Amino acid sequence: MNCIESLKQKAKANKKRIVLPESMDRRTFEAAAVALKEDFADIVIIGTDADIKKYGEGLDFSKAEIIDPATSKDTERYIDLLVELRKSKGMTPEEARKLIMEDYMFYACLMVKDGAADGVVSGACHSTANTLRPALQIIKTKPGTKLVSSYILLEVPDCEFGDNGIFMFSDCGLVQNPTSEELSEIAASTAASFQHLMGSEAKVAMLSHSTMGSAKHADVTKVAEAVKLAKENHPEYLIDGELQLDAAIVPSVADMKAPGSRVAGQANVLVFPDLDAGNIGYKLVQRLAKAEAFGPVLQGIASPINDLSRGCSSADIVGVIAITVVQAQAE
Known part of the structure; x- marks a missing residue:
């Protein structure tokens, strides 16, 4: 059983209500049809009759x-809720109505805030910023969260590395150029996500073009300092570095470059030094290794609100729905 099929089984054990606000995209309806047929999530779709008929034609x-926010009995109450949540920013009822009617992500997040749904999956035809902004304004961050970040769940076929070919890459979609402290928090958040989602121990490699001081540069120092902070602040997780990619995942290279490391050669969580490296890295693996890639999955929001790549397939959306249900089970 592959990774997503395993997550679907976990999701079935305690189904959650997941909102799909992108009714202007056929992939949404294709994914909804699969999730409902396989019965691992209860699905809410936000949209007009015209969009439902146009993009959902022929699907069950x-x-x-x-x-439809234009006709829903809850819309007026959600307008009031949005005004209350944003009153410090001067939100008016007219502005709230316009947001809810024109951007269904706001309506979806208000449903979660109200307890009418457990999570949201969006981003197939919207940017990460458009997905994240309503989540932060309405759902807000988890108590004690220092940083909202993201990861990509990758399953690489015929791969002996990682956790039988399963990896989390972070951050690939949100934090542009993290500081050492931010990198350490990304590492800890992704370790926690891996262990909850996969049920096995996270082994986190902090990646660099250097392994254990083999190169000298400010970028290397940043990662080395992040490793130090992560070990000090989050000793419950196995985190090591700085490591080059081959030293992180290939045992024979790890033996040469980082002997004695409990992570090198065994890493299943890869933390990249910046967003450029992370985003390029996961897309290289996805396209060249024909890996399945799911996300960006967001970490640090008070309820599960998850993003998608705009290049995603309907199968990718199905996978993120399953991830979101399993996340919601822990809330």
């Missing part, structure tokens, strides 16, 4: 709840 999503 009859078990989904369809909500």
Whole structure:
């Protein structure tokens, strides 16, 4: 059983209500049809009758709840809720109504805030910023969270590295140029995500073009300092570095470059030094190794609100729905 199939089984054990606000994209309805047929999530789709008919034609999503903000009995209450949540920013009822009617991600997040849903999956036709902004304004961060970040869950076929070919790459979608402290928090958050989602121990490699001081540069120093902070602040996780990619995942290289490391040669969580490296890295693996890639999955939001690559397939959305259900089970 592959990774996502395993997560679907976990999701079935305690189904959650997941909102899909992108009714202007057929991939949403294709994914909803699969999730409902396989019965691992309850699905809510936000959209107008016209969009439902246009983009859902020929697909069976009859078990989904369809909500049109223009006619829903809850809309006025959600307008009031949004005004209350944003009153310090001067939000007016007119502005709140416009946001809810024109950007369904706001309506989806208000449903979660209200307890009417457990999570949201969006981003197939919106940027990460458009997905994250309503989440931060309405759902806000988990108590004690220092940084909201993201990871990509990758399953590489015929791969002996990582956790039988399963990896989390972070951060690939959100934090542009993290400081040492931010990198240490990304490492800890992703370790926690891996262990909850996969049920096995995270082994976190902090990546660099240097291994254990083999090169000298400010970029290397940043990662080395992040490793030090992560070990001090999060001793419950196995985190090591700085490590080059081959030293992180290939045992024979690790024996030469980082002997004695409990992570080198065994890493299943890869933390990249900046967003450029992370985003390029995961897309290289996805396209050249024909890996399945799911996310960006967000970490640090008070409820599960997850992003998608705009190049995603409907199968990718199905996978992120399953991840979101399993995340919601822990809330």
